[in-house]
Amino acid sequence: MQPHLLLLTTPSSYRLPAFLAAAERIAAQITVAEDTPPTLARALPGKLLIDFSDQEAALRAICDLHATQPLTAIVPIDDSGVELAARACVRLGLPFNRPEAAAAARDKHLMRQLFARAGVPSPAFHLYSTADDLTALAQTIDYPCVVKPLRLNGSRGVIRADNPAQFIAAARRLAALLDQIEGTGTHEFLVEEFIPGFEVALEGLIDRGQVQVLALFDKPDPLDGPFFEETIYVTPSRLPIAVQREINEVTAAAAQAIGLEQGPLHAELRINERGAWMIELANRSIGGLCSRTLRFGSDTPLEELILRQAAGLPIESLSQTGQAGGVMMIPIPQAGILRSVDGIAAAEAIPGVEAVEITAPINYPLVPLPEGNSYLGFIFARGPDPATVEAALRAAHACLRFTIMPAIPLMTTTA
Template sequence: MSANEKTVLLLTTPQSYRADAFVSAARQLGIALVVGVDLPESLAAQWGVQLHLDFSQPETAVTHIIEFAKKRPLAAIIPVDDAGAVLAARASRELGLPHNNVAAAEAARDKHQMRQMLAAAGVNSPKFKRFSLDDPLSEMNAQVLAEIGFPCVVKPLYLNGSRGVMRANDATELAAVVSRLRGMLPSGADFLVESYLPGVEVALEGVLENGRLHPLAIFDKPDPLEGPFFEETIYMTPSCLPDEVQQQIVETAAAGAAALGLQLGSVHAELRVNEAGAWIVEVNGRSIGGLCSQTLRFDMGLSLEELILRQATGLPVSHLQREQQASGVMMIPIPHGGILRGVRGVAAAQAIPGVDEVTITAPLNNRLVPLPEGESYLGFIFATGNAPAEVENALRQAHAQLNFQIDEEIRLAVIGNQ
């Protein structure tokens, strides 16, 4: 490592798709990247992990990062996933590195805290109330009727990727989704019930510099996300919404980030847009998940990961603009649970005009779990074109070429001696 080469610590999880993209970006920029993974020590050697950390024990993890930094000084710490955002803020604070306030990172991770801070700041967001899985259903239903109304959305406080997020249209459905949530969360865990926000859903990708939001892209989500579950499929950019609506989206996302106290680094916000304006679904202090960052390229062909690393090491990024070509991704949904035995049609899908790549990420002979319990996709389809409609058509045509063989699981019942 040269004397001028900067070292950045990347915090990630074994489930993340993003580490390789950051490693490649760091190589392009001449930045030394150390990957810290939420992994037990016993598995670290098998994975070839440079720095193993337990994200669930932040004080111990911060100590390990400080000890590492004594031997190899760090220029920045970047969280890839929500799970590492609070740890990154805590460790950066101890090391005197640029960072988000720890309370802001915690608020972006805790959906109830986020809702409280958005409401206190007057940012457009749904009505909400916190409940426990131990609360009597009759009391819960009465409070939802009085304070939230139907339809409503049940949402875990900490799960990501739409896991556990379910719509209930009446008291009977509320009881059913709460029962389903009991199978996903620890006994007595808390969760939110929010008012359902009608309208189209969009995502905003941006970066914060000294608290100022610089939007990088607005993604349209052409498939309706109306429940009963909220599985995301297609992201497309640039947005087809009118300019004034896009400005509302940027302003609302900026207000949401400010309400949480986020000041620096990546922001990924989810919003709903209707006749009453733009409404915050979530604001996250991290970049877009999965492989979706591949849809974004900036001046000089920079990837999103290169842009993030540039900012983290003190280089300006607010002047960088997204390439104007329309692009999109389909996160291939899991149609039903079972064991993935085979995939056909990948070559035919990749041959569709406009399709750039088809990546199947689900391993064969492994169990598939769809939403709301699951947290993964079968893979990703990427496309580019002259217009968003062209991209959407290419993605849908490619998806139609794919055939997944998913066998039902065989459950063996053990019957004792009678």
């Protein structure tokens, strides 16, 4: 029987095309549910346009779909759909994570509380509000610290502060961003201990509560702030085997603390002389186009593994195949309008570079971190070892030239 999978996603998702291609590979029927404002929400052939924030209405739409076209599984592609998927699966009797676990994977304060309760090594933290007296609060905090929103991802809104003045500026900057995203009002945020060290990302698949490690990425560029824009990911990791084992153990403990039982896992950890520290964990696959660096068994992409597990189909192998791989998420150097990109051919001519994909549209505005949530594009490379891959990514990036013009404010006139 052909599996019918519901993919929950957002209009701006990088990931959807890869999941659609994977669905075609396994001959699955796909319906896409896209997070859409209520004024535009409606049903289209092969697609549901529903408002994820109105979960009761979204659940009714999913149940109506299931009544006429029974679903095999619901797969959230992005963070935004994780809680809705969990609630829908409970209502329909489909396997997935408990809603409480899904909520903790989305809310960093809940996540931190569960980590602390389970003894998972993670930063010390406090919950504050933008309505608090920031000047007084700044005198009570241990520095350096990290100011962090509860539910944004991709390092958006995350700012390091080394003293009271920087903390006040960071909290106000985050408040302005949350006003823009969530509406003007009072917002809660975290203040966390800054954990120094070398950062890694772990990609896994959870099966009946057990974390199966698929890949460990090194992040060779330092991520010390004041913002935390990720750039290069390279796998396999060059860390000692004993350190990698500790990373795996901390990740498994973190997933168990939250209560995740099924689906993809993406974790960010820091490594220093005190060991491995869990920074964040998400019930989704790696962001952007970065999954292109991974192939398993006889050239199976990551998205196919995820869909096969969700549909209850056999998985050939969880072992990576081929050479070392890496990706560079091209950072946005400044705000403005992207006018042109030069040097792509020269970058792709670098030995080991497989592709350079510019995802930022020409003549559209660029917003860097901490307010932004995207990259200029991606560089992909393969080679005999991680050091060669990293060198190829850096050489290719050096070939690229971006023309970014300042944005011109709109002029208004009065009669």
